[in-house]
Amino acid sequence: MTTQQAEISQGRRLSGIWIIPLLALVLGIYMVIHNYMTEGPSINIAFKTADGLAAGKTKIKYRNVDMGLVEEVRLNESLDGVIAKVKMERQALPMLREDTRFWVVTARVGLGNISGLDTLLSGAYIQLAPGEGVKGKRDFVALEQPPLTPSGAPGLRVHLTSAKAASVSAGDAVLFNGYKVGRVESMTFEPDDRRAHYALFIDAPYHDLVDSQTRFWNVSGISLSAGADGFKLDTGSMDTVLLGGVGFGNPPGVGKGKPVENNTEFDLYPSYEDILKNPFRYGxxxxxxxxxxxxxxxxxxxxxxxxxxxxxxxxxxxxxxxxxxxxxxxxxxxxxxxxxxxxxxxxxxxxxxxxxxxxxxxxxxxxxxxxxxxxxxxxxxxxxxxxxxxxxxxxxxxxxxxxxxxxxxxxxxxxxxxxxxxxxxAVLDKINALPLEDTVASANTTIMTLNSTLASLHTLLEKQSVQQLPEQLDETLQELRNTLQGLSPDSEAYQSLNSSLLRLNRTLGNMESLTRTLSAQPNAALFPSKPTPDIIPEVK
Amino acid sequence: MRVASLLLVVFLSGCASKAVEPSYYLMRSNHALESGQLTPSKDFAMGTVVIASYIDQRGLLVETQDGEIRAAQQNLWAEPVYEGVRNQILVAIRAAKGEHLLPADLNRDAIVLDIRLDQLHGTNDGNAKVVAYWWLRQGKEVLSAYKFAEVRPLATDGYAALVDAEKALLEQLAGRIAATLVVPEPQD
Structure with a gap:
């Protein structure tokens, strides 16, 4: 019996035919990687309506360069808006930031201007305004209206409020001394504080004109006032007459304030006259x-x-x-x-x-x-x-x-x-309280009595004897004057009297001397003594 | 009877003695006598001359060694002292100003001169002494007031020299008074 031995042989070598699938696989992987590396991101943009949006047709543009294409337009979950899924170009990736804005550009006819006429032929497109915030955002909400100020534009954004909605709306000019230096970006009415809110943007370099003492006022329309000096008509520029606007400046007498930061709030005054009446902010x-x-x-x-x-x-x-x-x-x-x-x-x-x-x-x-x-x-x-x-x-x-x-x-x-x-x-009250009637009655009685007395006096004066009294009095006075003249210093009687008085004085002097002598020597009349000699004044 | 009458005559003649005759002095200016028309002053008039009561007596006054004032008995003024003083000052002022001061009641618009003679006597150191005040007034408003107080030594002993010295002092007083008789400048 022969023993059969298993014969071990080496396997067959890989067929060359496998090169092709392998090559295809490598190519496929390359294509996938390449596609991934070159493909832009997909983003979702929310709109209120799908007006002007068409899947596969509507493009995203920035500076008229295509940046993406709308792939799909669908209703949102709450059915109150639409979401457009957009495939962006890879070069748009850096533009997709948290403050990147989108809006539909279509033909618009406004009071101030007409825009987007080219879209009548080419169709609407979505405009991209790149932001400067954090990268990586993929879901956006489109603006209903095109923004009036480009993102990143140099200038100052301020907010105004007023209790009463003025004839100012988005797009209106912001004027300094009649020169347009900015625009009103938006106007909203907040039911919470019941005030109208306005956002203004003032272009550089005019934003330096705004400081903490700056006042803003409505220059819209025409102001006609009548005063003692006639009628007064106040208007701004023609576009502010037609469209409205906001003026600003520092009131006279109020100094320059401190620089303000973005989004500072100011009051919007109804007119410049109101500012002149109340130019101060603090009180x-x-x-x-x-x-x-x-x-x-x-x-x-x-x-x-x-x-x-x-x-x-x-x-x-x-x-x-x-x-x-x-x-x-x-x-x-x-x-x-x-x-x-x-x-x-x-x-x-x-x-x-x-x-x-x-x-x-x-x-x-x-x-x-x-x-x-x-x-x-x-x-x-x-x-x-x-x-x-x-x-x-x-x-x-x-x-x-x-x-x-x-x-x-x-x-x-x-x-x-x-x-x-x-x-x-008080005085009038006292006068009112006076017993005037009684007083008048009493005065009447007194006057009547006085009349009676005067009548009696008149009768008395009419008597001849009384009328002769002045003549008699005059005669008496004349006699008295004559008598007194006889005693005047120039009269003979006066001279005689004066002489007599002198003699009387001398006699009295002698009498005084005699009395003094008799007092000292009582028998002086019979036996006169030798008089005491006078002291003789001597020269010293 | 004859014997009794003879005794009485003899008795009375024994008691009789010769009376001393007093001397009288007149206070008058020594200015030369002249006749003519007086020029009354329009601006000034003579008011009152008042003398101190001790002066107002007939005898001339002399101060003794003991400081007493004694009136002479035999040396008398011939007229009341105030008359003599008034006359002498009037004459001296007339001589100095060339105008006679009428009595104040004859020139009512004039400035009136009033004089008070406070002392007039001989002193125990051989002088005559005069102290006087005078003032000028218009109505009851006194415009100015002055004082005079001077002594003058006697030239010789005796009352005649005293009278001369007193007259000289009054002459000096009148001169001072005359110098003050100036119409004041009208005020604006």
């Missing part, structure tokens, strides 16, 4: 209570300090006063009427900054301790218009500042015409 409220008639005091009436306008009357707080009186059980007691005033330190040439308000409040607090009081004064005797005056009254009764519904109260004093009026009223 503070006080409440002044007047226990007198406030007739003639109107809202907006000036508050003055020694003739300088310091602020204005903002409100007469009648409603608050009534509520306060009810709360404090002061109802029916004729309490003072509170008036809300607004004081602006900028009017005293202090810097228009919050710190000045604090300084002014401190000054007023110190001033009140030294007699500072508010008073109601008459500004015009013709119209009776009144204003609030703040001044020092050193003799005023001591008073202090208080609080009224959250406002600081400033003590008041009654002065001037108001005081005169009260005093006059």
């Amino acid at each position: 503070t409220h006080y409440v002044v209570s007047f226990a007198q008639s406030i007739k003639g005091l109107s809202i907006g009436a000036p508050v003055e300090y020694r003739g300088l306008i310091l602020g204005r009357v903002e409100r007469i707080m009648l409603k608050e006063s009534l509520e306060y009186n009810v709360e404090q059980e002061l109802e029916g007691k004729g309490t003072a009427i509170p008036v809300l005033i607004y004081l602006e330190p900028g009017r005293l040439e202090l810097p228009d900054i919050p710190a000045s308000v604090d300084n002014m409040r401190e000054s007023i607090e110190i001033g009140v301790t030294n007699g500072m009081r508010a008073s109601l004064e008459t500004g015009s005797l013709l119209t009776g218009a009144k204003y609030v005056n703040i001044d020092y009254f050193p003799n005023a009764e001591e008073a202090s500042m208080g609080d009224f519904l959250g406002y600081t109260t400033l003590p008041s004093i009654e002065t001037g015409l108001g005081q005169i009026e009260q005093k006059l009223t």
Whole structure:
């Protein structure tokens, strides 16, 4: 028996035919890698509607260079918009950032311009505005309107608010001294604060014109006002007349402020005149209570300090006063009427900054301790218009500042015409209280009595004997004059009298000498002694 | 009876003695006498001359060694002192100014000169002494006031020398007064 041995042989060698599939595989892998390396990303852009969008047709452009193609347009999950899936070119990758904006460019006819006419033939396309934020974003929300300012444009973006929607809308010009330096980018109305909000962009280098003291006002349309000097017509440039616009600048008398940052908020004033009336941004409220008639005091009436306008009357707080009186059980007691005033330190040439308000409040607090009081004064005797005056009254009764519904109260004093009026009223009341009728009746009686007396006197004077009295009196006076003339220094009687008096004097002198001698020597008349010799004056 | 009458005559004649005659002095200016028309002053008039009461007596006054004032008994003024003083000052002023000061009641618009003589006597050191004040007034407004106080030594002993010295002092006083009689400048 023969043993059969298994014969071990080497396997067959790989056939050359496999080269082709292998080559295809390598080629395929290369193609995949190449495709991956060169293909742009896919992004999703949300639109409100699909107007102008067509899958496979609508292109994405940047500087008129194709950057992608819309691959698919579909409704979003909530069915209130559409999402366009766009295949972007790889070179667009760096442009896809968080603030990259897209919008549909189509033919638009507006009040200010006509744009996108070329899309009538070529079809709408999506415009890409590259951003500068973080890379990697793939889902975007398209703008409804083309942005008015290119992204990254140099300049300043500010926000304005106004209580009343002005005739300003997106696209309107922003003017400085009538020159267009920017534009209104958007206008929205926020129900939360019930104010209209505007976004403005001011191109460089004009953005340096804006600082913290800058005021913005509406220059839209035509302003026609009538005054004592006739009619006054104010307009901006023709496009602001037709389309509206916003002007800005620093009010006269208000210095240059500090530079502002992007997105700073400002107020939008209705007109330039409103700014001139209220050019200051910072101020503070006080409440002044007047226990007198406030007739003639109107809202907006000036508050003055020694003739300088310091602020204005903002409100007469009648409603608050009534509520306060009810709360404090002061109802029916004729309490003072509170008036809300607004004081602006900028009017005293202090810097228009919050710190000045604090300084002014401190000054007023110190001033009140030294007699500072508010008073109601008459500004015009013709119209009776009144204003609030703040001044020092050193003799005023001591008073202090208080609080009224959250406002600081400033003590008041009654002065001037108001005081005169009260005093006059008091005098008139006293005159009214006088018993004038009784007095007149009494006076009538007196006059009648006087008439009777005069009649009697007249009768007396008509008597001949009385009429002769003046003549007799005259004669008497003449005689008296003659008599006195006889005694005048020039008269003979006077000379004689004077001479007699001299002799009498001499005699009296002799008598005095005799009396003195007899006193010393009683027998001198019979036995005269030798007189004492006089002392002889001697030369020394 | 005859014997009794003779005794009485003898007795009375024994008691009789010769009376001493007093000497009288007149206060008058020594300016030369002249006649003519007086020129009344329009601007000034003579007011009152008041003398101190101790001066107003007839005897001339002399101060003793003890400091007393004694009036002479035999040396008398011939007229009241104030008349003499007034006359002498009037004459001296007329001589100095060339104008006579009328009494104030004859020239009511004029500035009136009033004089008070405070001292006029002989002193114990051989001088005559005069102290006087005067002022000028218009109505009741005094315009100016002055004082004079001077002494003058006697030339010789005796009352005649005292009178001469007093007259010289009054002459000096009148000269000072005359120098003050100046119409004040009108004020603007």
